[in-house]
Amino acid sequence: MARRTKVYEGKAKILYEGPEPGTYIQYFKDDATAFNAEKRDVIDGKGVLNNRLSEYFMVGLNTIGVPTHFIRRVNMREQLVRVVDMIPLEVVVRNIAAGSISKRLGIEEGTQLPRPIIEFYYKDDALGDPLVSEDHILAFGWATHQDLDDMVGLAARVNDFLSGVMTGVGIKLVDFKIEIGRIYEGDFQRLVVADEISPDSCRLWDAKTGQKLDKDVFRRDLGNLSEAYTEVARRLGVMPGNSTTMPKPKLMN
């Protein structure tokens, strides 16, 4: 037995060195945290669901030509991803007002926004991930003008894709967060969607009832989180429980 090299352990995931250079194994934990980790719990099965759901969204994005870090899922809790140079920002896209924008600007939760709104937050736990402006980002060198253009473009494409997928299964995509990283190719760099896309990083409301199917269930003590995530997975047809038969052996390369 050889011990794997842990590269990073965060609140929701662990990164291990991958089998080839330039790859990581991303392990999804069952830990749930909110309000900058002031509230925390272990939710049985959350990691398995988020691994599946993130795979589903990343594969879908790759298929329509939106580059992501995702290579392949390895097992129930782990996926192989490309190592990227993370831009230290969380990119949030909002379609309907909820959460911090409602609080900060006094907009009632559930208000349809006139157009999607993109926000940037500086990824720093000690500071509580503060909202930053494009000028902050440029002045402090977190990203260039070109990066900002590319990030806005990526965020808009992810929004179109996710909104469409969710609408198709009777869910409203209220807002979501993505993280973006750089991949270097010779003299060029490309920005790709990294980290995860899951009900941990989206607000998802049932289109008919308004029932919350995302991490707000945990943040606001609204019920059983893994039931909510299972419902999202079930509607998308990626329910782990579907795979009752053993998969055929597959050659690894």
Ligand SMILES: Nc1ncnc2c1ncn2[C@@H]1O[C@H](COP(=O)(O)OP(=O)(O)O)[C@@H](O)[C@H]1O
């Ligand atoms: N492909 C990647 N290459 C490098 N770092 C990544 C990649 N995907 C995600 N990350 C980083 O790995 C960490 C994932 O673990 P997570 O538990 O979400 O951490 P955190 O508590 O910092 O949010 C995040 O810091 C994220 O920015």
Ligand SMILES: [Mg+2]
């Ligand atoms: Mg994270």
